[in-house]
């Protein structure tokens with residue numbers, strides 16, 4: 713499949729999909745969206761740097777601060793479309809082998825939507841992460857490798873009912889944690905998007921059974937008026953150690 717990266721980038725730079733809304737509301741929300749796009753420095757920067765999406769800067773900042781991506785690592789990117797996080801994961805882990813002297817990484821990106829090809833990445837389009845068939849396909853691709861970093865920028869389609877939407881994102885995050893615990897190498901990290909709400913504390917407590925530390929991060933590129941936050945869990949304790957301590 714021939715893919716023009718500039719075309720993909722121009723389609724996706726915002727990562728925002730306009731939803732079907734009544735005409736009056738649509739013109740108001742479209743206007744708001746357009747004016748936000750035009751004044752958002754990260755939208756422009758994404759175009760300049762040729763990233764598919766402004767979300768790229770969230771992962772870049774988090775990685776600069778926490779150094780979660782290294783050459784040679786195996787990374788899973790859940791909710792990867794249009795693909796800017798996967799692009800960053802590929803270059804940081806050297807999954808495309810462009811840094812000849814460094815170890816080559818392995819990156820899988822998956823999404824409900826189509827993800828256009830990314831050199832060096834294994835992509836699963838039209839794949840629901842919560843579906844066991846998708847998780848089986850990831851296991852097959854991993855072919856015995858353990859994961860060093862699980863990324864999830866997944867967000868469910870918002871219903872507009874706040875508590876319902878918050879429950880939906882927490883369900884996603886719990887399924888990512890469960891998969892990460894079963895598939896990660898010792899000392900691996902986990903980065904998940906959440907919407908700040910009352911259930912986050914409970915999730916942090918659960919995650920701390922498996923990881924030595926957890927912290928909330930609000931990167932610069934994450935819009936100030938959004939409830940979006942990222943939870944970064946580091947130093948996975950290792951499945952063997954966890955099962956050993958469970959049985960004593």
Ligand SMILES: C[S@@+](CC[C@H](N)C(=O)[O-])C[C@H]1O[C@@H](n2cnc3c(N)ncnc32)[C@H](O)[C@@H]1O
Pocket residue numbers: 727764765767768790791792793794795796797798822823824825839840841842865866867868869884
């Ligand atoms: C904010 S976008 C991700 C942007 C991406 N990190 C990037 O930088 O290009 C969130 C994505 O999560 C995906 N998503 C939501 N629920 C999902 C699920 N259950 N399985 C897989 N992907 C899902 C959506 O389709 C959407 O493309």
